Amino acid sequence: MYKKQNPYLYLLIALFISFSCSDPSELDEGLVDNFDRKEILENVTDNIILPAFGDFTEKLSALEESVNLFADIQNSVNLEEVQVRWFEAYKIWQHIEMFNISKAEEVYFINKMNTYPASISKIENNISTNQYDLDANNNNWVAQGFPTLDYLLFGLEDNNTSTLLFYQNNVNAAHLNYLQAVVSQMVSITDIVSQDWNLSRDTFVNSTANSATSSLNMLTNDFIYYFEKGLRTNKFGIPAGVFSANNARMKKVEAYYESSKSKELSLEALKAVKGFFKGEAYNSSVAGASLKSYLNYMTENEILSSAIISKFDESEQLINNLDDNYANQIAMDNSLMINVFNKLQEGVVLLKTDLLSVLSISVDYIDADGD
Amino acid sequence: MKFYQKLIKLFMVSIIMMANLSCDNDTDPIIPEPEAPEVVAPATYVFQRSGESTVSYTGQSSRLNMSASLFNKLNDENVSAATLLEMFNEGTGFTAEDGASAEDEAAIEALNGSGKKLGNKTAAYGDASVQPKIAGFLTEYAEDVSPNFVVDAEAGVAGSHTGAGGRTVRINGKGMELNQVFAKSLIGALVMDQAAYGYLSATKIGDDVDNDASGLGAGEYTKMEHHWDEGLGYVYGQEDDITMAATPQGNGVLFNKYLKKVSADGKEEPGLGATIYDAFKLGRAAIVAGDATVRDEQAEIVKTKMSRVILHKAAYYLRGAATAREAASVDYADFFHGLSEGYGFVLSLQFTYDASGTSYFSHAEVAAMLSALEAGNGFWDITSDELNAMAAQIEAKI
Numbered sequence: 141m142y143k144k145q146n147p148y149l150y151l152l153i154a155l156f157i158s159f160s161c162s163d164p165s166e167l168d169e170g171l172v173d174n175f176d177r178k179e180i181l182e183n184v185t186d187n188i189i190l191p192a193f194g195d196f197t198e199k200l201s202a203l204e205e206s207v208n209l210f211a212d213i214q215n216s217v218n219l220e221e222v223q224v225r226w227f228e229a230y231k232i233w234q235h236i237e238m239f240n241i242s243k244a245e246e247v248y249f250i251n252k253m254n255t256y257p258a259s260i261s262k263i264e265n266n267i268s269t270n271q272y273d274l275d276a277n278n279n280n281w282v283a284q285g286f287p288t289l290d291y292l293l294f295g296l297e298d299n300n301t302s303t304l305l306f307y308q309n310n311v312n313a314a315h316l317n318y319l320q321a322v323v324s325q326m327v328s329i330t331d332i333v334s335q336d337w338n339l340s341r342d343t344f345v346n347s348t349a350n351s352a353t354s355s356l357n358m359l360t361n362d363f364i365y366y367f368e369k370g371l372r373t374n375k376f377g378i379p380a381g382v383f384s385a386n387n388a389r390m391k392k393v394e395a396y397y398e399s400s401k402s403k404e405l406s407l408e409a410l411k412a413v414k415g416f417f418k419g420e421a422y423n424s425s426v427a428g429a430s431l432k433s434y435l436n437y438m439t440e441n442e443i444l445s446s447a448i449i450s451k452f453d454e455s456e457q458l459i460n461n462l463d464d465n466y467a468n469q470i471a472m473d474n475s476l477m478i479n480v481f482n483k484l485q486e487g488v489v490l491l492k493t494d495l496l497s498v499l500s501i502s503v504d505y506i507d508a509d510g511d
Numbered sequence: 512m513k514f515y516q517k518l519i520k521l522f523m524v525s526i527i528m529m530a531n532l533s534c535d536n537d538t539d540p541i542i543p544e545p546e547a548p549e550v551v552a553p554a555t556y557v558f559q560r561s562g563e564s565t566v567s568y569t570g571q572s573s574r575l576n577m578s579a580s581l582f583n584k585l586n587d588e589n590v591s592a593a594t595l596l597e598m599f600n601e602g603t604g605f606t607a608e609d610g611a612s613a614e615d616e617a618a619i620e621a622l623n624g625s626g627k628k629l630g631n632k633t634a635a636y637g638d639a640s641v642q643p644k645i646a647g648f649l650t651e652y653a654e655d656v657s658p659n660f661v662v663d664a665e666a667g668v669a670g671s672h673t674g675a676g677g678r679t680v681r682i683n684g685k686g687m688e689l690n691q692v693f694a695k696s697l698i699g700a701l702v703m704d705q706a707a708y709g710y711l712s713a714t715k716i717g718d719d720v721d722n723d724a725s726g727l728g729a730g731e732y733t734k735m736e737h738h739w740d741e742g743l744g745y746v747y748g749q750e751d752d753i754t755m756a757a758t759p760q761g762n763g764v765l766f767n768k769y770l771k772k773v774s775a776d777g778k779e780e781p782g783l784g785a786t787i788y789d790a791f792k793l794g795r796a797a798i799v800a801g802d803a804t805v806r807d808e809q810a811e812i813v814k815t816k817m818s819r820v821i822l823h824k825a826a827y828y829l830r831g832a833a834t835a836r837e838a839a840s841v842d843y844a845d846f847f848h849g850l851s852e853g854y855g856f857v858l859s860l861q862f863t864y865d866a867s868g869t870s871y872f873s874h875a876e877v878a879a880m881l882s883a884l885e886a887g888n889g890f891w892d893i894t895s896d897e898l899n900a901m902a903a904q905i906e907a908k909i
Contacts, residue, residue, distance in 0.1 A: 251677050262671070265661035275585055278673040279663050385579045386765050387615065395694055474612055 154225055173500070175437045177356045180419070181345040183428035184359065187421035190341070192235040192412075193334045194210055195422070199229040200327050207323045214308045219300060223293050227401055230286050234408040238366035238416065241358050242344075243336035248281070252329055256287035256374070257392050260295070263288055267318045274325045275386035284322050286382075287395070292319050352504055360431065361504045364491045367413055372484040375406045379470060380477035388474050393466045402466035414452045431495065438498050448495065451487035458483055531614070552793040555754035556743070563730030566753070567737065570745025571705075573625040574632060575748045578697055579764045580605045580619060581629070585652050585690030586681070586835070588660045592653035599649055600630035634700040636708035637862060638874040642856075645696050652689040656681050666891035674844025678900020680851075685889025686843075688851035693743045694764050699821055699862035702745045702766040707814040707864040710742030716810060718803055735798050744790050746770065746817070757788040766817070769824050781822040787816050818863035818871060819909065821856055826905040828853030833898035850890050850898075857881060871908045880904075 203225040210218040233254065240250045252274070259282035266272035266283050274284045282288075292315065297303045306312055337344075347355040373383070374394070381388040395401050415422070419430025435445045458480045463469040469477055496503055558565050581598050584590060597604040607619045610821035634641035655669045662670030664682050673679040680688045709715060715738035720733040732740070750756045761771030774784035794809030832850040835841060857880050860872040872880075880901055884893060 248675070251673075254679060255673075259660065259671075261661045277663065278675065279671055280674050281677070281681075282679065384583065387579070387583055388611060390609060390611075471612060476888070 145296075168460065173350075173438065175434050177348040177350075177434075178345055179429035180431070180434060181348065181355050181359075183419050183421075183430065184416065185337075185341055185345055187419075187426075187428060188235075188416060189239055189337060189420040192232065193337055195231065196236050197330060197334055199225070199232050200323075200330055202228045204323050204327050207320055211320055212306075213219075214304060216300060216304055219293075219304050219307070223300075226276050226286070226289050226293055227398070230395065230401075230405060231408045233286060233410040234405055235415075235422065237370050238363055238412065239359075240366070242340065244333045247329060247332060248278070249329055249333050250370075251278075251281045253326060254394075255281040255285065255286040255288065256290075256394055257396055258282050258285075258291050260291060263291060263318070267314045270314065274321065284325055286326075288322050289319070290397045292322070293398070308453070331491035336451045343465075348466050350500060352502065357501050357504070360496070360499070360501050362432070363413075363416060364488070364496070364503075367491060367503050368488045369485070371406070371409050371413060372481060372488060375402075375409065376477055376481040376484065379466060380474055380481055382478065382481055388470045388477075390467045390470050392407075393470070398469065399467040400465040403459065403462055403464045403469075406466075407456070410452065410456055410459065414449070417448065417452070431499075435495060435498060443496065444490070444494055448487065448490050451483065451490060455480060455483045515689055516546045550793060550797045550800045550802045552789065552796045556756065556788070556792050556795070557754060557790055558729055558736070558795055558799060560724070560731060561729035565730055565732035565736055565819050566740050567732070568740050570625070570627050571741055571744025572748035573622060573627040574629055574701070574769075575745070575763050575765060576618070577602060577605065577622055577627065577629050578694065578701065579749075580622065581649075582690055582694045582764050583608065585649070585693060588657055590653050590657045592650045595649040596646065597652050598629075599633075599646060600628060602626065602628035629697075629701065632701060632705055632835045634704060634862070637700060641700055641858075641861070643875070645700055648689045648696070651683060652693075656683055657687060664804065666888040672844055672847065674842040674846075676842045676845055677842040678842075678848060680844045680847050682851075682890075685885055686850070686891050687854060687885075687889060688848055691848060691851035692858075694857045694869050695824075695859065696858045698766050698769065698855065699859020703817060703821060703859060703862040706742040706745050706817060707862065710738045710745075711810045711814055713721065715742075716798070716806065722798060722801065724799075733798075736795070739791075739795050739798055742813070743795075746787070746791075758786045759784050759788075768775050769820050770817075772825050773820050779827070780819060783816060783819060790816065803894065814864040815866055818865065821859045821863055822871060822905055822909050825853060825856035825860055826902045826909070828856055829902035829905070830897045832893075833895035833902065836893075836895040836898065844863070847890055850884075850893075854881065854884055857884070857901070858904075865908075872905075 203222070203291050206221045206225045207216070210222050237250055237254060244250060262280065262283040266280070272280060272283070274280050293303070296315070307316055344355050347353075350357060352358075368424045377383055379389050379392045390396070393399050393402050394405055414420075417430060418432050420426065421428070432445045432449070435448075436442050439445075458476070462476055462480070463472065466477065492503060514890075556566065570831055577598065580823035581595065584595060584598070592701065594604055602625065603623045605619050605622045607616045630642070630646065633645055659668075659670045660681060662668060664672040664680075664686070666686075667684045669683045671679055671681050682688050714720075716735050720735045722733045724733055726861040729734070737776060742854070746766055747753055747756045747759065749767060750760055751762065759767050759771045759774070761768045770784050770787070773779045774781060790809040790812035794806050794813065797803075797809060799807035828849050832853055835849060860880075861870050861874045861877040863871040865871050883897060883901065884890070886892065
C-alpha cells in the first residue's frame with residue numbers, strides 16, 4: 141500500500157517549525173491549499189460531463205427512433221437496429237453513471253437507468269396488468285432502464301428469429317408497448333438531468349470550497365463510490381459471488397441476456413474512470429486539471445497518482461484476459477473474475493484512504509455491511 | 512562489579528539462612544506430590560496420533576454449507592415449502608445456483624449425500640417451541656413471500672421493497688426479511704446451541720466420556736477428542752485452513768462470519784477470535800493430556816466468549832435500525848434488512864452461555880423481545896425508542 145501523506149503530519153511539522161522559528165508568518169508556507177479547484181471543475185464539466193451527456197442523449201434518441209420504427213414494422217433489420225442502438229447507448233452510459241450528483245441523485249437517475257439484474261416477474265407483471273408507474277415507484281427500478289431492455293431484446297427468446305416472431309405476434313403487443321414506454325422514460329429522465337447540467341454549469345464550477353456540499357467534494361465522493369460500488373461490486377464482486385459466500389451469481393452479470401457484451405461494458409466503465417481521474421476530455425486523450433494534477437500538486441510528486449493509475453492499468457490487463465462473456469467466464473473460471481475484484485479493491489484503498497486524506501476531503505458515504 | 516559482588520554476597524547469605532532453616536527442621540522432609548505437567552497448547556489446532564491428524568468435523572462443515580445453500584434459496588421466487596423443508600429436515604434436495612461451476616455443483620451434490628441434517632440439530636437443547644418457529648420461517652417465505660415478488664410490500668402485505676439506496680428486500684407483512692431472520696437465528700440455535708449445550712457440555716466431554724487413547728492407531732481419536740472437535744467444527748467448519756483460524760477468514764454465513772467482524776481491529780472486541788481459538792486449542796490439548804481441570808476451564812472460556820459475539824451483534828443491529836429509523840428520509844430497505852439481522856441475533860440470545868452456566872437471556876425474555884419486534888405490523892411500526900431500549904437491555908450484559 142502507498143504510504144499515506146497525512147495532512148496532520150504537515151501540521152505537526154509546521155507546528156514544530158513554528159516553535160523553532162521567530163517569525164510566525166512563515167507558518168502559512170506550504171500549509172494552505174492554493175490549488176485552484178475551479179480548474180478541475182471547469183475541465184471536468186466542460187470537457188467530460190457535458191460532452192458525455194451530449195453524446196449519450198444522441199445515442200438515446202437514436203435508440204428511441206429505432207424502437208419506434210420497430211414498433212411500426214417488425215422485421216429482422218429493425219430488430220437488429222434496436223439491439224445495436226441499445227448497446228451503443230449502454231456503452232456511453234458507462235461514462236455517465238459515476239456522476240450521481242444533484243439532479244441525477246434527486247430523480248434517482250442511476251437507479252432507474254441501470255439497476256440490474258432486472259426482475260422478469262416485475263416486468264411481466266407490469267406488462268400483463270398494464271398498471272405501473274416507472275417514475276415514482278422505487279420498486280420499478282428493476283423493471284426499467286438498460287437491464288429491462290436487455291431482457292426485452294435478448295431474454296424473451298433464445299435467438300433473434302424467435303424474438304421477432306414473438307413481437308410479430310399480436311398477442312404480445314403489450315410487450316412492444318412496454319418496450320416503447322421504457323425507452324421513452326429513459327429519454328425523458330435523461331433530458332431532465334442533462335438540461336440541469338447545462339443550467340447549473342456555472343454554479344457548479346464556482347462552488348470551490350471544501351465542504352460536504354461543495355462541487356469537488358461531491359464529485360470526488362461520487363467518483364470513488366462509483367469505482368467501489370458501480371464498477372468493483374456490481375460488475376465483478378456480486379456476479380463472482382464475493383458477497384454471497386462465494387456462490388457465483390451469473391444472472392447478476394451486467395447485460396446478462398446479451399452477456400457477450402458484458403466485458404466491453406466494463407472496459408468502457410474503466411476507461412471512463414481513468415479518463416476522469418486524469419482529466420482527459422471525453423473521447424480524447426487531451427488532459428486538463430484533474431484529481432491527478434491536484435494530487436501531484438499536494439504531494440509534490442507523482443507517487444500516489446501513478447500508483448492509482450497503475451491499479452487502473454493492472455485491472456484493465458486482468459479484464460482483457462477475461463472471456464468477452466462474463467457469464468461464461470464465471471462458469472469456466474470464476475477465480476479470474478475475483479482477481480479483477482481484488483485488483484480494483486486495491487484501487488479503492490488508494491482512492492478512499494490515501495487520495496481523500498491528501499486532499500482533505502471527507503468521505504460522505506458509509507459502506508454497506510456487505511450482506 | 513560492586514553490584515555483582517553484593518548480589519553474590521546476598522545469595523550466599525540466603526543459602527546459609529536456608530540451610531539453617533532446614534537444619535532447624537526436625538520433622539521428616541515433606542516430599543511434594545509431583546505436579547501434573549502443565550498442559551501446553553500447540554501453536555495451531557493440529558493434533559495427531561502416530562503422525563496422522565485426529566481432528567475431524569466434516570459433519571459440521573456439511574451442516575454449515577447446508578445453511579448457506581438454504582440461505583441462498585430464500586432469495587428465490589416461487590419456491591415450494593416442501594422443497595425448503597426437505598433441505599432443512601432431510602438434508603436432501605439441495606441444488607446449485609444457475610450457472611454454478613462444476614466444482615460448486617459437485618459440492619452441492621455431496622451435501623445431498625452427506626447424511627447430515629439441519630433440522631434435528633436446530634435448537635436441540637433449547638425450548639421446544641424454537642425449532643418449529645425457525646422451520647416456520649422457511650414455510651412462511653415459500654408461501655407468503657416468494658409468490659409475492661411483484662407485489663409492492665406495505666404494512667401487513669408481503670412483497671418487494673426497493674429503498675432509495677438501491678437495495679431490494681423481499682419481506683413478509685411485518686417487514687421481516689426471512690433469509691436474514693433464518694440465518695441469524697441459526698447462529699444461536701445451531702452453532703451456539705450445539706457447541707455450548709452439546710459438544711462442549713459435560714455429557715460430551717465430561718469425565719464419564721471415553722477418553723482412553725491406549726490402543727488407538729494412527730489418526731484414531733477418542734470420543735471426547737472427537738466431541739471437542741465437533742464443537743469446534745460449528746465455528747470453523749468453513750475455514751479453508753484451521754491452522755490460520757486465530758484470525759478467522761469469516762467464511763460462511765453463520766457464526767464465523769460475525770466472529771471475524773466482531774474481532775477485527777477497531778470493532779466491538781478486537782482479539783476475541785484469537786481468545787476463542789486459543790481456548791479451543793488448549794482445551795483439546797488438555798483432553799489429550801487427560802487434564803480435566805484445564806479442559807473444563809477452556810470449555811467455559813469458549814462458551815462465554817462465543818456468547819459475546821451474539822450479544823454484540825444483537826445490540827449492534829438494533830442500534831443500527833434505531834439510527835436508520837431516525838434518519839430524515841428513512842431507507843426502509845436498509846432498515847428492514849438490518850433489523851431482520853437483529854431479530855435473528857435476538858432470537859439467538861437464548862442459546863448463549865454465561866459464567867453461571869445459563870443463557871444471558873432466558874427463552875421467556877427472548878420471546879418477549881421478539882413479540883415486541885413483531886407486535887402489530889412489526890418492523891413497520893416499531894419505534895427507535897423501543898429499539899434503543901432493547902439494545903440497552905442487551906448492552907447491560909456485555
